[in-house]
Amino acid sequence: xxxxxxxxxxxxxxxxxxxxxxxxxxxxxxxxxxxxxxxxxxxxxxxxxxxxxxxxxxxxxxxxxxxxxxxxxxxxxxxxxxxxxxxxxxxxxxxxxxxxxxxxxxxxxxxxxxxxxxxxxxxxxxxxxxxxxxxxxxxxxxxxxxxxxxxxxxxxxxxxxxxxxxxxxxxxxxxxxxxxxxxxxxxxxxxxxxxxxxxxxxxxxxxxxxxxxxxxxxxxxxxxxxxxxxxxxxxxxxxxxxxxxxxxxxxxxxxxxxxxxxxxxxxxxxxxxxxxxxxxxxxxxxxxxxxxxxxxxxxxxxxxxxxxxxxxxxxxxxxxxxxxxxxxxxxxxxxxxxxxxxxxxxxxxxxxxxxxxxxxx
Amino acid sequence: xxxxxxxxxxxxxxxxxxxxxxxxxxxxxxxxxxxxxxxxxxxxxxxxxxxxxxxxxxxxxxxxxxxxxxxxxxxxxxxxxxxxxxxxxxxxxxxxxxxxxxxxxxxxxxxxxxxxxxxxxxxxxxxxxxxxxxxxxxxxxxxxxxxxxxxxxxxxxxxxxxxxxxxxxxxxxxxxxxxxxxxxxxxxxxxxxxxxxxxxxxxxxxxxxxxxxxxxxxxxxxxxxxxxxxxxxxxxxxxxxxxxxxxxxxxxxxxxxxxxxxxxxxxxxxxxxxxxxxxxxxxxxxxxxxxxxxxxxxxxxxxxxxxxxxxxxxxxxxxxxxxxxxxxxxxxxxxxxxxxxxxxxxxxxxxxxxxxxxxxx
Numbered sequence: 001x002x003x004x005x006x007x008x009x010x011x012x013x014x015x016x017x018x019x020x021x022x023x024x025x026x027x028x029x030x031x032x033x034x035x036x037x038x039x040x041x042x043x044x045x046x047x048x049x050x051x052x053x054x055x056x057x058x059x060x061x062x063x064x065x066x067x068x069x070x071x072x073x074x075x076x077x078x079x080x081x082x083x084x085x086x087x088x089x090x091x092x093x094x095x096x097x098x099x100x101x102x103x104x105x106x107x108x109x110x111x112x113x114x115x116x117x118x119x120x121x122x123x124x125x126x127x128x129x130x131x132x133x134x135x136x137x138x139x140x141x142x143x144x145x146x147x148x149x150x151x152x153x154x155x156x157x158x159x160x161x162x163x164x165x166x167x168x169x170x171x172x173x174x175x176x177x178x179x180x181x182x183x184x185x186x187x188x189x190x191x192x193x194x195x196x197x198x199x200x201x202x203x204x205x206x207x208x209x210x211x212x213x214x215x216x217x218x219x220x221x222x223x224x225x226x227x228x229x230x231x232x233x234x235x236x237x238x239x240x241x242x243x244x245x246x247x248x249x250x251x252x253x254x255x256x257x258x259x260x261x262x263x264x265x266x267x268x269x270x271x272x273x274x275x276x277x278x279x280x281x282x283x284x285x286x287x288x289x290x291x292x293x294x295x296x297x298x299x300x301x302x303x304x305x306x307x308x309x310x311x312x313x314x315x316x317x318x319x320x321x322x323x324x325x326x327x328x329x330x331x332x333x334x335x336x337x338x339x340x341x342x343x344x345x346x347x348x349x350x351x352x353x354x355x356x357x358x359x360x361x
Numbered sequence: 362x363x364x365x366x367x368x369x370x371x372x373x374x375x376x377x378x379x380x381x382x383x384x385x386x387x388x389x390x391x392x393x394x395x396x397x398x399x400x401x402x403x404x405x406x407x408x409x410x411x412x413x414x415x416x417x418x419x420x421x422x423x424x425x426x427x428x429x430x431x432x433x434x435x436x437x438x439x440x441x442x443x444x445x446x447x448x449x450x451x452x453x454x455x456x457x458x459x460x461x462x463x464x465x466x467x468x469x470x471x472x473x474x475x476x477x478x479x480x481x482x483x484x485x486x487x488x489x490x491x492x493x494x495x496x497x498x499x500x501x502x503x504x505x506x507x508x509x510x511x512x513x514x515x516x517x518x519x520x521x522x523x524x525x526x527x528x529x530x531x532x533x534x535x536x537x538x539x540x541x542x543x544x545x546x547x548x549x550x551x552x553x554x555x556x557x558x559x560x561x562x563x564x565x566x567x568x569x570x571x572x573x574x575x576x577x578x579x580x581x582x583x584x585x586x587x588x589x590x591x592x593x594x595x596x597x598x599x600x601x602x603x604x605x606x607x608x609x610x611x612x613x614x615x616x617x618x619x620x621x622x623x624x625x626x627x628x629x630x631x632x633x634x635x636x637x638x639x640x641x642x643x644x645x646x647x648x649x650x651x652x653x654x655x656x657x658x659x660x661x662x663x664x665x666x667x668x669x670x671x672x673x674x675x676x677x678x679x680x681x682x683x684x685x686x687x688x689x690x691x692x693x694x695x696x697x698x699x700x701x702x703x704x705x706x707x708x709x710x711x712x713x714x715x716x717x718x719x720x721x722x
Contacts, residue, residue, distance in 0.1 A: 173595065174595075175586060175589075175590060176586070176589040176590045176592075176593050176594060176595065176610075176612050177581065177586045177589050177590070179595070179610050179612055179613065180577075180580075180581045180589060180612050180613070180616055181578075181581060183577070183608075183610075183612070183613040183616055183617075184574060184577045184578045184581065184616070186607070187570075187573070187574050187577060187617070187620075188549050188574045190607060191553075191570035191571075191573075191574065192552075193554040209548075209552035210552075212548070212552070213545060213548050213549045213552065213574070216541075216544070216545045216548060217542075217545045217578065219541075220538060220541045220542060220545065225536060225537070225538045228536075228537040228538050228541060229536060229537045229538070231537075232537050233537060234534065234535075234537065234540070234643070246547070246551060247544075248637070248640070248641070249537075249540050249544075249640070251537050251540055251541050251544070252540065252541070252544040255541055255544055255545070256544075256548070259548075276609070279609070279610070280609070282595070309670075
């Protein structure tokens with residue numbers, strides 16, 4: 001599959017939700033397929049916490065995109081028919097402006113001084129991107145988890161610029177338990193001796209073990225108990241393939257491996273910024289979800305997964321109830337989902353059909 | 362309530378489940394009430410992961426015992442009628458021999474060299490205690506969580522020495538997810554710069570931040586999502602009462618506070634040892650639970666709590682099914698439990714009645 005990766009420059013910057021100014025910024029995007037003449041076939045994909053602009057296909061590093069099972073030629077989001085755009089979130093570490101990129105005013109990486117970004121800021125920056133790349137409106141904005149929050153916020157903030165929103169394994173805000181789990185992850189990063197109060201880049205180190213522990217915990221929350229049980233059970237790890245000698249069980253080895261890998265590539269300040277954005281998001285902050293959805297004009301598809309305990313299906317139902325209160329054309333469906341919270345990433349016959357029917361409807 | 366605290370010495374030591382020898386050891390115990398003449402009124406309480414021998418009443422440090430809502434005069438476990446004994450688990454850090462006590466062969470604290478203890482070892486050491494303090498048999502052995510595992514193991518290992526076993530919020534082994542969560546906690550301790558591969562006492566430091574992170578995670582697993590939500594919701598913490606300036610939400614502040622407090626008193630090597638024991642326990646390791654329970658003679662009470670997601674009620678049902686296969690006199694009851702996994706600690710009208718009726722039956 002052909003795709004283009006591009007760094008889009010916003011020289012005039014933007015004013016953030018918090019009132020802070022970002023004097024200028026860049027968004028790293030990846031696009032698939034072609035925009036048709038009428039401009040009616042554009043789809044925006046919003047990535048989840050640890051995703052980036054690389055949504056589908058194999059990139060130059062041979063990495064498969066995060067939504068490759070759903071996005072591609074003849075897949076549920078069909079890149080032969082649609083012009084699909086995915087951008088790395090502002091404040092992330094996949095190429096868009098963020099803690100690891102250069103702060104023009106200091107000529108050093110922003111580090112901990114990159115301003116706190118909100119879900120609304122992401123949506124606003126994506127609206128600026130839409131205008132910049134000549135997309136008249138999005139036929140669909142879709143994403144899972146934190147990406148689903150962005151899709152919901154698009155429907156609320158830009159009712160005239162979006163025809164459909166796909167909100168998968170998401171919620172209109174984070175639960176107390178979501179916040180609590182993120183705080184444990186942040187605590188492990190902040191207390192890493194190499195964190196240096198966020199100034200680790202200046203010390204030429206990274207808080208690798210803090211990031212690793214954070215990701216190990218994250219992984220547990222992304223998988224369901226049933227999946228972990230069927231995949232690993234209580235099997236012991238072979239002595240020869242232990243990644244850490246302290247490990248006894250296969251599941252421990254798996255978490256160690258996954259955590260280690262993540263800690264080599266993700267930025268710690270981005271981790272804190274992105275989780276704070278997720279924790280802080282409330283759709284309709286001041287007026288409540290129901291009133292916030294009053295102006296929504298797009299059609300909604302809300303998908304939850306039974307095996308998801310991080311954003312369980314009831315959280316999707318809250319959005320559906322608010323949609324119904326506003327007579328919005330909205331479908332809410334709960335699928336089995338063999339992968340816990342991560343189910344939104346993987347294709348299944350039902351899930352793919354639900355998405356493609358929604359797009360074509 | 363009167364209680365006695367005593368350090369019991371086992372000069373002949375014991376051979377552990379692993380084959381290792383503990384040349385000698387001590388158990389710190391607390392007892393309530395009086396053993397009657399026939400010796401028919403003794404009850405053993407087994408503590409959970411972070412508990413100790415101080416089960417009820419206020420001790421000299423004004424600390425309330427971990428099961429004070431259940432144990433005391435006229436309470437479900439009535440110390441006016443029963444002679445109640447609780448001992449700090451071997452390998453713990455509440456006064457019994459463990460990583461912080463002196464290794465007689467080196468005359469320094471054991472530290473990481475304290476041998477790995479198993480749930481069976483705890484039960485074996487408690488049997489030695491029973492013989493030593495002149496208790497002919499236990500009318501009841503009871504505990505929650507890891508304490509419930511010990512009560513189950515008592516019923517299996519010493520069928521002639523126990524009349525009843527109370528197994529609360531427990532399982533016959535830890536699930537994959539239980540192991541995974543414990544591994545994250547251990548990882549955060551091991552990677553604390555002050556851990557020094559377990560030799561922190563020799564360096565005159567403690568891995569405080571690792572312990573803190575571990576406990577913060579533990580707390581989330583002990584509470585139910587509903588309880589966290591109703592107690593903290595998404596409320597922001599007052600600026601004035603923040604224990605850490607990085608905190609935004611009340612729930613974060615609570616976890617920070619609880620984690621900090623725990624990290625000042627619990628030993629890191631004990632943390633690792635106790636969680637490894639929990640992870641490693643399988644009732645009927647070689648023959649399966651059903652066959653392991655063949656010789657059980659005691660009456661069983663198995664209690665699960667709907668709000669417990671760490672050891673959910675289905676785990677108790679597995680024990681009940683194995684009991685039924687063996688025609689054991691066993692009751693299995695699932696209670697609401699407002700406190701998640703911690704529900705076993707708190708009295709409710711139903712829970713207290715279930716326990717007291719079981720004891721008197």
